[in-house]
Amino acid sequence: MDFWVRLLGGSQKKQAAPHDPQQRLARFRQRYNQVLQTWQKTANLANDREALAAIRQGFQALTATLNDESRSPAPHTCLQFAAAQQIYTGISKIAATSHDEGMVRDAVTFYNALIDSEEEDFLENDVFAVSLMNFVNRTVGSGSMGVGEDIEADIVELLFGIAAKIRLQPEILPVWFTTASADSNGRLVNQKVDFAGVTQKEDFPLCYQLIDHVHHEGRIGDFARTGLLYIFESASRSITLEQWIVNSDLPTLMATGLGALYSQMSRKLSILHPDQDMPLVLSLSDYAEMQSNPQAESFFGEDLHNHLVTFLSYLTFWQDVLEHCRSTDVRHTLIDHFQILFLQQLLYPSLLESSDADGGSSVAVLTYLRHILDALDHPELVHMILQYLLALQDYTATSPRTPRSPAAFKRRQSLMQLNAPEQDDDRLNPSLFNLVDLVLGSTASRNPQTVIAALKLTTVILSKNHGYALGSLVKVMYLHHKDPHRTVGSLNxxxxxxxxxAIDIAGLDGVDEAYDNYLKDTLSALETHPCSLRTITLPPTSPKSPGYFDSVESAARDVDVHYLLPEDPLFQTIVDLLLRFLTNDIETNLALSEAIISLGICSQLRLEGWLSVDPADYYFESNGSEPTEIRNDISQDIGMAARLPNWSSSATPQLLACLQQLQAQVEALRKDLPDWDEHVANRKNAFRFHEEMNEAMKMSTPQPKPVRQPSDTPAGTWTPQIPKHVLESSTTPSRSQSPRGRKEALSESRGTPTASPAPSRFGGQTLIGSPSRGLSPLPSHIAKRQTTLFSDIDANLAGLKHAELFKRRIRFLRPAGSNVVEVMLSKYQPPPKDSDDTSADAKTEQERDDIREASLLHIITNVVILQDFVLELVALLQVRASLFNEVKFA
Incomplete structure (x- = not known):
C-alpha cells in the first residue's frame, strides 16, 4: 500500500517538502537542538571523537541549509531564526572549546554562510560582532588553541572581508569599533599617551587581529595587510577612528613589526651562486674558485628568500597605506614611527656596524638596502631614507608642510624623547659615517662580493633616485648653459x-645583432629614467596647483644639467675596477658595466670629459680654403658641424682611455696565444647556442592553464575580493644566460623578488641575438629529446674547463703608482711573490705592485662581456644624441 501511495501522489509531497519554509525551519531547529544536546551531554568534548563527529555533521547540515535557503525565494525562515535566537553564539562557544581544527573550519564556514546571505544585517549586529571576535580570539589569538595555517588563513580572510565591508559601508564601523573614551561629539578625550601609545584591543579587536597577522607569509599576510589597509583608508571618514589610531599603539606595532622582519634576515650574507644552480656565464670562468665565509648565509637559500619576500611585502604594505590613507594625522604619525623606530634605530645602526672584515655584514646591509630602495616608490619614504642615510639636509626641515594636530605633535615629541641618547656623544650621526662612506669603501674592497653588492646598490640609486646621488654619492658641477656644444662630426x-x-676586442661576429639589441634596450631605459621625464615630455597646457605628493616628488627628482667632476672618488674607483676587467670575476664586471650605463642614462648628465671629448679640446686640420662657389651660410654651417675633429691624447675621455688600455691587453694576448680569435669566436657561439636552446625549450614547453583567482568568484558572494597585485607575487623577467644577462638574472636567478611590483626596466630583453626573432616550437619528436640534448650541450661546454689550454693561468701586473696594466706573457718569467721579499711587509698597499692572475677560460669569457659592454656604450652615445638633441648639426 505504501508503494502505491508513493508512486501515485506521495512523491510530489516528498519533492515539495525541502522547499517548504516551515518544514525547512523545523529540520533546521531540530539539527541545532541536537548539536546543543550533544555538546551539553559531553563532559570533555575534545576527547570524545564520537561527539565531535556528530557535532561536525550538525554544523555542516546547518551551513548547507543556510546556503540552500539563500538561493531560495523568501521567506528565509532559517536565517530569521538564526538571527533571532543568536545561534552563532552557541556555535562559536562549541567550536572554540572543542580544540578540534575540523570543528573550527566548519564554524568558519557557518559564519561565512550567515554573512554571505546578506540578510538580517548580521554585520550590523553588535552581538554578532562580539560573538565572532570572541571566536577568532579563542582560535587564532594569543594563547589560543593553535590551528593550522590553512584554517588560520580562512579566518583572516573572513576578517579581511569584514574590513572591506567597513570600507564600502562606513555606517557599520561603530559595530566593530567602539571606544569608551569618546565625548558626546565623537572626539576622543585626552589620555596619557607614552611613546608606544595606548593599547585598547577591546575597542577594535578586528584591527588588532589584522595587525597580529600582517607579518605572516602567504595568504595570511596578504589578507591581513590588505584588510588593515582598508581600516586605515576608513580613518579619513571617521574622526573618532582617526584620533584613536594616532593615540593607539598601532603605529608602534607596525614599525616594530617591520624592524622585527628586518632583524630576522641574516647579519652575514654570501651572494655567491651555488654550484648546482650556476649560470653558464659564471661556470665558464674561475667563479667556482671564489670562497665565501662559512658563517654567512647564502642569498639563494630558501629561508632567506622567504624572510626577504615577507619583509618586502610588509614594506610595500607601508607604502600602500601611506598612499591610500587620506588622514593627514594618521599619515604623519606613521611616517614619524617609520623614521624613528625603523630608520634611525635599526636600519642606520646596521649600516654603521657593518664591516668588510667579518666577511659578510657589509654585503648583507648593501644587499638589503638595495632591495628596500628598489621596492619603494613612495616619495615620502624614499625621501626620508635617502636624506638620512646620505647625510643630506635634515629630514625634519623638509617634513610634511601640513601642520600636525596636537595629538600627532605629542606623539612625535614622545618618539623624539625615546630616541634621544643620554649623552650627546652617543648620538648616531650620519654626518660622521653614512651610506656614501660605506659605498666608497665597499667598491674599493678586496672582497669581490662586497664590490658587487656596492655596485648594485649604486645602480639602483643612480637609476631610480638620481637626484639624491648628486653631490653625495657622485660629485658634480652644475651648468648655467644648456645648449649643446658637441657637433655631429665629433659624434660620428x-x-x-x-x-x-669593440670589433678589435672580440671580432665582428654577432656585432650587428647585439648592437641592434642594445639600441632598443637603451632607448627604453632612457625613456623611463626619472630625469628624462622633464626632457622628453611636453609642458603642461594648463596651470595646476601641485598636491603634497607632487611637491615632494618634484623636489626629489628635479635634476639640473651637470658635469661629472674628473676627481669624483666613486668614478675613479669605477675606472680602477674597469682597468682590471680581464681578471675581475664575472659578476663584478656585470655589475660594474651596469653601474656605468646607469650613470650615463641620466639625461641631465653631460657626457663630456668621461665618455665624450670636451668640445673645447677639438682642433681641425686645415684642408685649404673654402670653395668660393659656396655662398650659402646654412650649407656652410652644416658642413662645418659635420667635420671630423681631432684631439690630443690628453683630451681622451677617461672611459675611452681605459678601454683602449684593455684593448692593448687583449692585443698582447692575441699575439702571444695561438688561435686566440678562434677561441673567442667559439665562446661567443657557445653563449649564443645555449641561449637559443633556452628560448626553444621555453617556447616548446606547454603553458599551464591559468589558475582561477578569487576575483573569478561568482556574483552574489559577500566577500570583497583581494586586489590582484596582492595575490600575485611580483616576478622580474630575467635575461637569458648571455654574457650580458645582468641585472637580476644573476643575483636573483632563483626567484628572489625585486622590490618593485613592476618588472625591472633593465630586464626582459635578450642581448645576444635579436629579441624580436621568433623560434618556432620544436616538433613533438624533437621535444622528447630536448632534455638529453640540453644536458649534452652543458656537459660539452663545461668540459672546456678541463682542457689543458684553458687551465693555463695568465698574470697581469700593475706596477705601484701606475695606471697601466701589463700582461705577463709566456716568454716572461713569473714575477717573484711579495712573500719572498723581506721588505714586502714594510710596504703599504699603495706601494706594492698589484699582481693578479686568471685562467684563459676566465679571460676569454671576460673579453666577450667587454665587447658587449662597449657596444652598449656606442648605443648609449647614439640614442642620447638623437633623443635629447645633444649635438649640433649646424
Whole structure:
C-alpha cells in the first residue's frame, strides 16, 4: 500500500517538502537542538571523537541549509531564526572549546554562510560582532588553541572581508569599533599617551587581529595587510577612528613589526651562486674558485628568500597605506614611527656596524638596502631614507608642510624623547659615517662580493633616485648653459672609435645583432629614467596647483644639467675596477658595466670629459680654403658641424682611455696565444647556442592553464575580493644566460623578488641575438629529446674547463703608482711573490705592485662581456644624441 501511495501522489509531497519554509525551519531547529544536546551531554568534548563527529555533521547540515535557503525565494525562515535566537553564539562557544581544527573550519564556514546571505544585517549586529571576535580570539589569538595555517588563513580572510565591508559601508564601523573614551561629539578625550601609545584591543579587536597577522607569509599576510589597509583608508571618514589610531599603539606595532622582519634576515650574507644552480656565464670562468665565509648565509637559500619576500611585502604594505590613507594625522604619525623606530634605530645602526672584515655584514646591509630602495616608490619614504642615510639636509626641515594636530605633535615629541641618547656623544650621526662612506669603501674592497653588492646598490640609486646621488654619492658641477656644444662630426668620430674598439676586442661576429639589441634596450631605459621625464615630455597646457605628493616628488627628482667632476672618488674607483676587467670575476664586471650605463642614462648628465671629448679640446686640420662657389651660410654651417675633429691624447675621455688600455691587453694576448680569435669566436657561439636552446625549450614547453583567482568568484558572494597585485607575487623577467644577462638574472636567478611590483626596466630583453626573432616550437619528436640534448650541450661546454689550454693561468701586473696594466706573457718569467721579499711587509698597499692572475677560460669569457659592454656604450652615445638633441648639426 505504501508503494502505491508513493508512486501515485506521495512523491510530489516528498519533492515539495525541502522547499517548504516551515518544514525547512523545523529540520533546521531540530539539527541545532541536537548539536546543543550533544555538546551539553559531553563532559570533555575534545576527547570524545564520537561527539565531535556528530557535532561536525550538525554544523555542516546547518551551513548547507543556510546556503540552500539563500538561493531560495523568501521567506528565509532559517536565517530569521538564526538571527533571532543568536545561534552563532552557541556555535562559536562549541567550536572554540572543542580544540578540534575540523570543528573550527566548519564554524568558519557557518559564519561565512550567515554573512554571505546578506540578510538580517548580521554585520550590523553588535552581538554578532562580539560573538565572532570572541571566536577568532579563542582560535587564532594569543594563547589560543593553535590551528593550522590553512584554517588560520580562512579566518583572516573572513576578517579581511569584514574590513572591506567597513570600507564600502562606513555606517557599520561603530559595530566593530567602539571606544569608551569618546565625548558626546565623537572626539576622543585626552589620555596619557607614552611613546608606544595606548593599547585598547577591546575597542577594535578586528584591527588588532589584522595587525597580529600582517607579518605572516602567504595568504595570511596578504589578507591581513590588505584588510588593515582598508581600516586605515576608513580613518579619513571617521574622526573618532582617526584620533584613536594616532593615540593607539598601532603605529608602534607596525614599525616594530617591520624592524622585527628586518632583524630576522641574516647579519652575514654570501651572494655567491651555488654550484648546482650556476649560470653558464659564471661556470665558464674561475667563479667556482671564489670562497665565501662559512658563517654567512647564502642569498639563494630558501629561508632567506622567504624572510626577504615577507619583509618586502610588509614594506610595500607601508607604502600602500601611506598612499591610500587620506588622514593627514594618521599619515604623519606613521611616517614619524617609520623614521624613528625603523630608520634611525635599526636600519642606520646596521649600516654603521657593518664591516668588510667579518666577511659578510657589509654585503648583507648593501644587499638589503638595495632591495628596500628598489621596492619603494613612495616619495615620502624614499625621501626620508635617502636624506638620512646620505647625510643630506635634515629630514625634519623638509617634513610634511601640513601642520600636525596636537595629538600627532605629542606623539612625535614622545618618539623624539625615546630616541634621544643620554649623552650627546652617543648620538648616531650620519654626518660622521653614512651610506656614501660605506659605498666608497665597499667598491674599493678586496672582497669581490662586497664590490658587487656596492655596485648594485649604486645602480639602483643612480637609476631610480638620481637626484639624491648628486653631490653625495657622485660629485658634480652644475651648468648655467644648456645648449649643446658637441657637433655631429665629433659624434660620428666617437661612435667609430668605440665601434672599432669593440670589433678589435672580440671580432665582428654577432656585432650587428647585439648592437641592434642594445639600441632598443637603451632607448627604453632612457625613456623611463626619472630625469628624462622633464626632457622628453611636453609642458603642461594648463596651470595646476601641485598636491603634497607632487611637491615632494618634484623636489626629489628635479635634476639640473651637470658635469661629472674628473676627481669624483666613486668614478675613479669605477675606472680602477674597469682597468682590471680581464681578471675581475664575472659578476663584478656585470655589475660594474651596469653601474656605468646607469650613470650615463641620466639625461641631465653631460657626457663630456668621461665618455665624450670636451668640445673645447677639438682642433681641425686645415684642408685649404673654402670653395668660393659656396655662398650659402646654412650649407656652410652644416658642413662645418659635420667635420671630423681631432684631439690630443690628453683630451681622451677617461672611459675611452681605459678601454683602449684593455684593448692593448687583449692585443698582447692575441699575439702571444695561438688561435686566440678562434677561441673567442667559439665562446661567443657557445653563449649564443645555449641561449637559443633556452628560448626553444621555453617556447616548446606547454603553458599551464591559468589558475582561477578569487576575483573569478561568482556574483552574489559577500566577500570583497583581494586586489590582484596582492595575490600575485611580483616576478622580474630575467635575461637569458648571455654574457650580458645582468641585472637580476644573476643575483636573483632563483626567484628572489625585486622590490618593485613592476618588472625591472633593465630586464626582459635578450642581448645576444635579436629579441624580436621568433623560434618556432620544436616538433613533438624533437621535444622528447630536448632534455638529453640540453644536458649534452652543458656537459660539452663545461668540459672546456678541463682542457689543458684553458687551465693555463695568465698574470697581469700593475706596477705601484701606475695606471697601466701589463700582461705577463709566456716568454716572461713569473714575477717573484711579495712573500719572498723581506721588505714586502714594510710596504703599504699603495706601494706594492698589484699582481693578479686568471685562467684563459676566465679571460676569454671576460673579453666577450667587454665587447658587449662597449657596444652598449656606442648605443648609449647614439640614442642620447638623437633623443635629447645633444649635438649640433649646424
Amino acid at each position: 668620430k666617437e661612435l667609430k672609435e668605440y665601434m672599432d674598439l
